[in-house]
Amino acid sequence: MTPDLHLWLIPVLPLIGASINGLLGRRFSRQAVAGVALGFCGAAFAWALWVAMQLSSLALPHTEFLAHWIRAGSFQVDFAFYLDQLSLVMLLVVTGVGFLIHVYSVGYMWEEGGFYRFFSYLNLFMFFMLTLVLANNYLQMFIGWEGVGLASYLLIGFWFVKDSAASAGKKAFIVNRIGDFGFLIALFLLIKHFGSLDFQAVFQSISKLSPETAGGGLLTSIGLLLMVGAAGKSAQLPLYVWLPDAMEGPTPVSALIHAATMVTAGVYMVARSHVIFDRAPTALMVVAIVGTLTALFAATIGIAQTDIKKVLAYSTISQLGYMFMACGVAAYSAGIFHLMTHAFFKGLLFLGAGSVIHAVGGEQDMRRMGGLREHIPWTFWTMTVATLAIAGIPPFAGFFSKDEILWRAYQGSWVYWGIGVFTAFLTSFYMFRLWFMTFFGEYRGNGQESSAHASGHSSPGHSQIHESPKVMLIPLAILAVLSLTGGWIGSVRFEKFLGPVFYTSMAEHAALASGAEAAAVHEMANLEFVFTLISVAAGLLGLWLAWLLYCRRPQLPQRIADGLGRFYYAVANKYYVDELYAILFVKPVVEGSTSILWHGIDQNVIDQTVNDSADGARQISDSARHMQSGNLRSYAGWVAAGAAVLIAYMIWMGTR
Amino acid sequence: MVPLSYYLILGGILFACGVCGFLIRRNIITIFMSIELMLNGVNLTFVAFAAHWQRLSGQIFVFFVMVVAAAEAAVGLAIIISVYRTRETLNVDQVNLLKL
Amino acid sequence: MIHLTLFLVFGAICVAGAVNLLVQRHPINSALSLIAVLASLAVEYLLLGAEFVAAVQVIVYAGAIMVLFVFTIMLLNAGEEERTRGSRVAMVIGIPSLLIGGVLLAWVLVRHSGTEAVLAGALPGSPENVAWMLFHEFLLPFEVTSVLILIAIMGAVVLAARPEATSTGPGKES
Numbered sequence: 001m002t003p004d005l006h007l008w009l010i011p012v013l014p015l016i017g018a019s020i021n022g023l024l025g026r027r028f029s030r031q032a033v034a035g036v037a038l039g040f041c042g043a044a045f046a047w048a049l050w051v052a053m054q055l056s057s058l059a060l061p062h063t064e065f066l067a068h069w070i071r072a073g074s075f076q077v078d079f080a081f082y083l084d085q086l087s088l089v090m091l092l093v094v095t096g097v098g099f100l101i102h103v104y105s106v107g108y109m110w111e112e113g114g115f116y117r118f119f120s121y122l123n124l125f126m127f128f129m130l131t132l133v134l135a136n137n138y139l140q141m142f143i144g145w146e147g148v149g150l151a152s153y154l155l156i157g158f159w160f161v162k163d164s165a166a167s168a169g170k171k172a173f174i175v176n177r178i179g180d181f182g183f184l185i186a187l188f189l190l191i192k193h194f195g196s197l198d199f200q201a202v203f204q205s206i207s208k209l210s211p212e213t214a215g216g217g218l219l220t221s222i223g224l225l226l227m228v229g230a231a232g233k234s235a236q237l238p239l240y241v242w243l244p245d246a247m248e249g250p251t252p253v254s255a256l257i258h259a260a261t262m263v264t265a266g267v268y269m270v271a272r273s274h275v276i277f278d279r280a281p282t283a284l285m286v287v288a289i290v291g292t293l294t295a296l297f298a299a300t301i302g303i304a305q306t307d308i309k310k311v312l313a314y315s316t317i318s319q320l321g322y323m324f325m326a327c328g329v330a331a332y333s334a335g336i337f338h339l340m341t342h343a344f345f346k347g348l349l350f351l352g353a354g355s356v357i358h359a360v361g362g363e364q365d366m367r368r369m370g371g372l373r374e375h376i377p378w379t380f381w382t383m384t385v386a387t388l389a390i391a392g393i394p395p396f397a398g399f400f401s402k403d404e405i406l407w408r409a410y411q412g413s414w415v416y417w418g419i420g421v422f423t424a425f426l427t428s429f430y431m432f433r434l435w436f437m438t439f440f441g442e443y444r445g446n447g448q449e450s451s452a453h454a455s456g457h458s459s460p461g462h463s464q465i466h467e468s469p470k471v472m473l474i475p476l477a478i479l480a481v482l483s484l485t486g487g488w489i490g491s492v493r494f495e496k497f498l499g500p501v502f503y504t505s506m507a508e509h510a511a512l513a514s515g516a517e518a519a520a521v522h523e524m525a526n527l528e529f530v531f532t533l534i535s536v537a538a539g540l541l542g543l544w545l546a547w548l549l550y551c552r553r554p555q556l557p558q559r560i561a562d563g564l565g566r567f568y569y570a571v572a573n574k575y576y577v578d579e580l581y582a583i584l585f586v587k588p589v590v591e592g593s594t595s596i597l598w599h600g601i602d603q604n605v606i607d608q609t610v611n612d613s614a615d616g617a618r619q620i621s622d623s624a625r626h627m628q629s630g631n632l633r634s635y636a637g638w639v640a641a642g643a644a645v646l647i648a649y650m651i652w653m654g655t656r
Numbered sequence: 657m658v659p660l661s662y663y664l665i666l667g668g669i670l671f672a673c674g675v676c677g678f679l680i681r682r683n684i685i686t687i688f689m690s691i692e693l694m695l696n697g698v699n700l701t702f703v704a705f706a707a708h709w710q711r712l713s714g715q716i717f718v719f720f721v722m723v724v725a726a727a728e729a730a731v732g733l734a735i736i737i738s739v740y741r742t743r744e745t746l747n748v749d750q751v752n753l754l755k756l
Numbered sequence: 757m758i759h760l761t762l763f764l765v766f767g768a769i770c771v772a773g774a775v776n777l778l779v780q781r782h783p784i785n786s787a788l789s790l791i792a793v794l795a796s797l798a799v800e801y802l803l804l805g806a807e808f809v810a811a812v813q814v815i816v817y818a819g820a821i822m823v824l825f826v827f828t829i830m831l832l833n834a835g836e837e838e839r840t841r842g843s844r845v846a847m848v849i850g851i852p853s854l855l856i857g858g859v860l861l862a863w864v865l866v867r868h869s870g871t872e873a874v875l876a877g878a879l880p881g882s883p884e885n886v887a888w889m890l891f892h893e894f895l896l897p898f899e900v901t902s903v904l905i906l907i908a909i910m911g912a913v914v915l916a917a918r919p920e921a922t923s924t925g926p927g928k929e930s
Contacts, residue, residue: 643853662767692817715806723905734913
């Protein structure tokens with residue numbers, strides 16, 4: 001007997017919170033708003049924990065039906081929830097990290113206007129993300145997919161009176177939409193060929209098909225289109241351009257949406273659709289290539305950025321590239337493992353950056369920070385933990401997941417591994433660069449609040465660098481503990497846990513693989529150990545280089561930059577990709593729509609038609625107006641004429 | 657030995673004169689008299705058909721037409737008097753306040 | 757024969773009176789022509805055997821209604837008609853349509869009506885017969901016309917009353 005876990009409560013609780021705060025929050029006090037938001041989000045987290053504790057008594061995958069939705073002939077889609085190990089991991093990450101960020105936001109946004117609006121949007125985001133994660137079918141996942149895009153737009157443009165924030169929100173939504181177009185076409189193909197969008201139904205039909213060896217089959221197309229959608233949502237090449245701009249939003253938003261949860265939806269979707277990708281090697285290769293190139297590309301941009309949040313944004317893109325690289329070599333559980341640890345340390349990095357920004361009164365440029373170590377010790381130590389984690393230094397969390405990815409990537413192709421190791425070096429370098437520039441050395445800022453600051457986060461009345469309040473520090477501490485211990489479950493145990501999700505349909509492959517591995521496990525183990533050492537060495541090399549350039553000889557970076565000249569400026573300006581897109585896509589569309597659609601059609605055709613019909617009516621009534629002259633005799637004349645017409649008609653009818 | 661159509665033609669001529677007078681004349685009272693002329697033409701038609709079809713209903717109807725004409729004349733002349741009192745004119749072209 | 761002669765004579769008087777009504781400038785002349793028309797019509801009714809209707813025509817129409825007209829003309833001191841610019845519509849549209857209508861009617865009547873003659877006095881329209889019909893088949897309309905006359909009386913009194921007579925006088929207590 002399958003117990004009813006009321007899974008629908010998990011998404012719906014934040015929705016209720018969002019509605020209460022959104023509709024009534026204006027009149028609540030800030031404490032009440034925070035209470036509502038934290039209460040409902042915490043309740044969702046508690047429920048997710050309770051569901052996790054029920055795990056042993058459940059037969060996974062566990063589905064729960066909520067309501068009928070679409071019934072169109074033989075095609076039907078329902079509101080239903082699907083729980084297996086994969087969605088359970090995502091569920092715990094989303095609700096757990098989400099709840100911590102809610103707590104942090106209470107402190108961060110306390111002085112801001114629109115407090116209730118922020119928490120309403122945050123809860124709304126949680127609702128959509130949980131719908132996405134717990135969905136039973138692609139269409140419900142798409143609701144969540146679109147919904148998190150909406151929430152992202154609302155939250156990026158939270159300070160909508162600022163032009164740059166509003167534009168960044170628009171850019172995020174539009175670029176996401178381009179990806180969603182690919183997703184939609186993949187859905188249409190699924191409906192056409194498999195008649196359903198239910199995960200279980202689709203995957204069962206697909207598992208009967210053989211893997212496609214040629215490059216142009218149905219499954220390859222679906223896989224590639226799904227990848228387009230994932231590239232949009234998870235900011236991979238070429239649709240990554242919205243994520244750096246999304247830093248216009250408040251820092252908790254960047255932590256929650258653009259580090260821990262929304263951007264990982266693409267990875268989750270690819271992992272969920274592994275049945276499709278396993279049978280379409282071409283699509284899988286594309287996934288791996290896109291992920292690898294993105295990881296490298298973003299890391300190279302990250303080393304030259306000066307805004308603390310932009311560094312973290314490019315780092316996110318790069319780490320997402322790692323996750324896609326893992327999925328691309330069919331190491332899905334490694335990708336999900338890295339997703340989980342990344343949520344911990346990247347979330348912590350963003351929250352810590354927010355704490356730093358809060359401390360220096362709104363400054364975000366690292367060149368005007370420095371030496372903050374003594375002033376904000378809690379923030380310093382937690383960010384240290386996170387930086388070590390992301391650099392892949394053992395025993396922090398990032399080491400385990402990143403190492404697993406690199407090892408499995410090598411088994412795909414040494415090229416992936418090579419680029420992966422180099423990117424790990426760059427990651428470590430720019431993260432420690434951030435660490436040194438922010439916390440060490442002399443303080444280069446002016447200590448007062450900067451009045452005309454881009455992020456809009458100002459703390460009036462504080463003219464000194466101060467530590468953040470406890471409500472912001474406690475989530476930092478919890479995330480720091482998770483960044484340290486989160487990887488200790490070990491990739492092997494994690495893979496075993498997620499095994500039933502990824503290997504049920506490929507039981508024979510697993511048996512084969514384990515058989516082969518058992519035979520060669522000795523040599524592989526040695527090689528694996530060597531690779532582990534190499535990746536740790538790459539991390540330490542990055543640390544040393546950053547120490548050299550930013551601590552020991554701080555005038556060296558400027559000399560290097562001058563030496564590289566234009567090449568350096570190209571990197572610092574993100575390779576001018578945004579400008580390229582503007583010329584290639586934005587400008588023609590805007591001009592085309594102005595000249596053709598606006599002037600040509602809207603003004604000359606539509607408006608003209610309306611105006612002409614109004615004019616015509618006026619002219620007709622103008623001429624008909626003369627009939628009403630007030631003159632009795634002309635009325636009599638008209639009556640006589642009418643009577644004559646009637647008489648003639650009747651005579652004609654009578655003589656017919 | 658007068659054919660029916662002669663009576664009808666006479667009635668038609670009277671009616672036509674009535675309409676003509678209504679359209680041509682400018683004095684309100686004369687217009688009213690043209691209306692009476694129209695009614696009489698119609699009366700003649702009714703009586704002629706009553707004699708033609710040997711039914712008395714035509715004459716009864718003439719009776720009623722006359723009653724109505726009397727009532728109408730009374731009320732209409734009262735209206736003319738009050739219009740004269742306010743407008744100081746009997747010229748129908750000058751009673752054109754209906755014009756926008 | 758005599759029937760036809762009488763018809764033609766009095767018919768000519770009718771038409772002459774009608775045309776005179778159109779042509780005369782002074783309303784009193786038009787009123788007198790109308791009286792002539794009404795009287796000739798009474799003779800025509802007699803030719804058709806409608807004695808009672810002819811009598812009523814003279815008494816009511818020529819005797820009461822026209823007297824009312826003459827009184828009003830006297831009361832308002834109506835003078836000769838001025839020549840004002842009238843309505844072009846009445847001339848341009850009204851007269852031609854009238855002519856067309858008249859021609860059509862005449863054409864129909866001449867072509868389609870039978871050439872049976874109407875006998876003089878064929879249908880006795882004596883008061884007795886008329887009264888029989890009036891109080892048996894047409895009783896309801898008869899009663900309704902009495903109400904109609906009552907309303908007309910009230911309307912005429914109200915409309916034609918002098919303005920000071922209808923407003924509250926100085927001696928009103930409530």
